[in-house]
Amino acid sequence: MDGTGNDSTGNDGARERWVRTGGIELCVAEWGDAAQPTVVLVHGYPDSKEVWSEVAARLAERFHVVLYDVRGHGRSTAPVPLRGGFTLEKLTDDFLAVVDAVSPDRPVHLVGHDWGSVQSWEFVTVKRTEGRIASFTSMSGPSLDHFGHWIKERMSRPTPRRVGQLLGQGAKSWYVYMLHTPALPELAWRGPLGKQWPKILQRIEKVPTVDYPTSSLPSDAAHGAWLYRDNVRARLLRPRPDAYAHVPVQxxxxxxxxxxxxxxxxxxxRWAPQLVRRALPAKHWVPRTRPDQLAAWISEFVTANDDAGGPAGAALMVRESPAPGPYAERFGGQLVLVTGAASGIGRATAFAFAEAGARVVAVDLDAEGAARTADMARLIGAPAAWGEAVDVGDEQAMEKLAGKVAAEYGIVDVLVNNAGIGLSGSFFDTTSEDWRKVLDVNLWGVIHGCRIFGRQMTERGQGGHIVNVASAAAYQPSRALPAYSTSKAAVLMLSECLRAELAGQDIGVSAICPGLVNTNITATARFAGVSDEEQKRRRKKSSRLYGLRNYPPEKVADAVLRAVVRNQAVVPVTPEARSARLMSRFTPGALRAIARLEPPL
Structure with a gap:
C-alpha cells in the first residue's frame, strides 16, 4: 500500500521519512521550516540526494528544502525487475508521491540537475502535475522530448551548421551509447570505475569529495543505467508533440x-514560454562546485514565483526582472567589487555590471562618490549595491573591508582592481615620496586586493575572476612616466603570474590595458618637479588632450566584462593600446624610439 513511513532524524540534522509508492520505498530528507515555500531538489546520474547537500544547506535558511533518493539510488529501494522500472511515467509517480507527503496543500518549486532535470522536464510538461509545481529550475539535463525534436529538425533540414551541432552533441553523448550495452556498465561501476569515480570527479571536474559521493555509488550507478535504457531511445525516436512547460522555467x-x-x-x-536563462562558467557538477551561485539564483527565482500570487502572475514578474545588459545571463546575481568606483573607468565598470544584474560593491577613497555610484547602480539594474570607503593602499583597511564584505554581502565572484593615480615627470624629478604614493595605490592596492579577496575565492573553492586594470604604459615606455609605467608594468606581470597560479582553481585573471581614456585622472594627476602654477597648466592641457581624444570609459567597462566572460589574459583596449602592444612584441626598437620624444605638455 502506498503511503508515508515513520519520520527520523539523520546525522546531518535533516528530518528523514520513507514514502511508499509503486512497490518501492523512497528515502526523503527535509530541511528548514515546513511553513515556508517548499523546494524539491532532484539528483542526477550516478548521484544520490547528497549531491545537493551544499545547496540544500544554503536554501534551508529561507525555505522548506526536500531531497529524495530516486528509486534504486541511495537509501531508496530498487524496482524488481529493473527492466521497465525506471520509465519517466514511474518516476513521475514517485515525484507526486513525495510532493503529496511533504507539501500536500501547496505547490512546490522544483530543481533538477542532470537526470534529475531530465525527469523534471517530464514533471512540468504532463497534465497530471498541473497545480502541483510552482516553478522549475533546470541545469545540465534537457527534456528528452525537446532533444528528440531538436535532432529531427536538424536531420530533416540539414545545413553545415546543423550537421556540426549534431556531430558535436553526438560526440559529447558517448557515455549514453555505453550505458545501453548489456551488463558492461554494471560490471564497470561495481568494479574499478566505482572505486576510481571520486578521484575522477576531483581531477577532471574539481569536485570536492569530502562527503560525496556516498558509499552507495556503485549500486546507484548500476541501477541508474536503466534510466537511459528505459527512456532515451523511445523518447528520442517518438518525442511528445505537446511537451510544453506549464510553469515558469529557469x-x-x-x-x-x-x-x-x-x-x-x-x-x-518555444517549449517554455516563461523562460529565464542563466549561464555559469563551470563544468557539469555545479551542485558541488558552485553551490553559492545556485542557491542565490534558486532563491531569487523561487521568491519571485511564490510571492506573485501563483504561476501566471509570477511568470510576468520574473520575465520583467532580469537586467537588460548583454551579459545578464552570465552575471545576474553575482557579487562584483570594483575599486576606484567613484568616477571614470571604475564607475563605468560598476554600472556595466549593474546593468548585467550583478550585485555591486563600489569602493573608493571618496565615500560620497562611492555611495553615489552604488545608488545609481541600483537604479540601472543591480538587485543590490553598496558603497564602501577605503584606501586600497592600506593593508589593514583592505583586510577589514574584505571581512565586512564577506560577512554582510558574501564572497566576491568578480574583483576589479581599478583604483589608480597618475604621475608624470622625469625620473630625477620624481621624489621617493612620489614613488611611494604611486606604488601604494597602483601596485600595492592591486596586490592587497588580489591577495585578500583572491584568498577568499580560493578558500571558497567555487571559482571566480580577478580583473586588474593596468595600462598601455605597462609595455609602452615613456621618458615622462617612469613611476606610473613601472607600477602598471608590475600590475601586468603580477596578473600573468597570478593567472598561472590560480588556473587550476577555476579563477581567471585578466589585465586590462587602456590607452588614452577620457576620465578625471588627468584632473588629479601630479606632475613632478614643477611649480603649482605649472601643475595647474599641465593638468588643464592634458585634460583638453584627453577630451579631444574622447575615448569613453564605458568602452573600457565593456572590455572588462568581455574579458571575464572570455577569460582573456591581456586586453589592450584603445587602438593606440593595441598598436603599442603589437609594437612591443614585433618592433620594440621603434617603440623605444618613440619613448624618447618629449610629451606635448
Missing amino acids: LITPTGDAFLSERLYDDLG
Whole structure:
C-alpha cells in the first residue's frame, strides 16, 4: 500500500521519512521550516540526494528544502525487475508521491540537475502535475522530448551548421551509447570505475569529495543505467508533440559542460514560454562546485514565483526582472567589487555590471562618490549595491573591508582592481615620496586586493575572476612616466603570474590595458618637479588632450566584462593600446624610439 513511513532524524540534522509508492520505498530528507515555500531538489546520474547537500544547506535558511533518493539510488529501494522500472511515467509517480507527503496543500518549486532535470522536464510538461509545481529550475539535463525534436529538425533540414551541432552533441553523448550495452556498465561501476569515480570527479571536474559521493555509488550507478535504457531511445525516436512547460522555467547552463552542448537549448523558448536563462562558467557538477551561485539564483527565482500570487502572475514578474545588459545571463546575481568606483573607468565598470544584474560593491577613497555610484547602480539594474570607503593602499583597511564584505554581502565572484593615480615627470624629478604614493595605490592596492579577496575565492573553492586594470604604459615606455609605467608594468606581470597560479582553481585573471581614456585622472594627476602654477597648466592641457581624444570609459567597462566572460589574459583596449602592444612584441626598437620624444605638455 502506498503511503508515508515513520519520520527520523539523520546525522546531518535533516528530518528523514520513507514514502511508499509503486512497490518501492523512497528515502526523503527535509530541511528548514515546513511553513515556508517548499523546494524539491532532484539528483542526477550516478548521484544520490547528497549531491545537493551544499545547496540544500544554503536554501534551508529561507525555505522548506526536500531531497529524495530516486528509486534504486541511495537509501531508496530498487524496482524488481529493473527492466521497465525506471520509465519517466514511474518516476513521475514517485515525484507526486513525495510532493503529496511533504507539501500536500501547496505547490512546490522544483530543481533538477542532470537526470534529475531530465525527469523534471517530464514533471512540468504532463497534465497530471498541473497545480502541483510552482516553478522549475533546470541545469545540465534537457527534456528528452525537446532533444528528440531538436535532432529531427536538424536531420530533416540539414545545413553545415546543423550537421556540426549534431556531430558535436553526438560526440559529447558517448557515455549514453555505453550505458545501453548489456551488463558492461554494471560490471564497470561495481568494479574499478566505482572505486576510481571520486578521484575522477576531483581531477577532471574539481569536485570536492569530502562527503560525496556516498558509499552507495556503485549500486546507484548500476541501477541508474536503466534510466537511459528505459527512456532515451523511445523518447528520442517518438518525442511528445505537446511537451510544453506549464510553469515558469529557469535554465542554468554551465558553459564548460563536457556532456551537453549549449546549442541544445537554442529552441527552448518555444517549449517554455516563461523562460529565464542563466549561464555559469563551470563544468557539469555545479551542485558541488558552485553551490553559492545556485542557491542565490534558486532563491531569487523561487521568491519571485511564490510571492506573485501563483504561476501566471509570477511568470510576468520574473520575465520583467532580469537586467537588460548583454551579459545578464552570465552575471545576474553575482557579487562584483570594483575599486576606484567613484568616477571614470571604475564607475563605468560598476554600472556595466549593474546593468548585467550583478550585485555591486563600489569602493573608493571618496565615500560620497562611492555611495553615489552604488545608488545609481541600483537604479540601472543591480538587485543590490553598496558603497564602501577605503584606501586600497592600506593593508589593514583592505583586510577589514574584505571581512565586512564577506560577512554582510558574501564572497566576491568578480574583483576589479581599478583604483589608480597618475604621475608624470622625469625620473630625477620624481621624489621617493612620489614613488611611494604611486606604488601604494597602483601596485600595492592591486596586490592587497588580489591577495585578500583572491584568498577568499580560493578558500571558497567555487571559482571566480580577478580583473586588474593596468595600462598601455605597462609595455609602452615613456621618458615622462617612469613611476606610473613601472607600477602598471608590475600590475601586468603580477596578473600573468597570478593567472598561472590560480588556473587550476577555476579563477581567471585578466589585465586590462587602456590607452588614452577620457576620465578625471588627468584632473588629479601630479606632475613632478614643477611649480603649482605649472601643475595647474599641465593638468588643464592634458585634460583638453584627453577630451579631444574622447575615448569613453564605458568602452573600457565593456572590455572588462568581455574579458571575464572570455577569460582573456591581456586586453589592450584603445587602438593606440593595441598598436603599442603589437609594437612591443614585433618592433620594440621603434617603440623605444618613440619613448624618447618629449610629451606635448
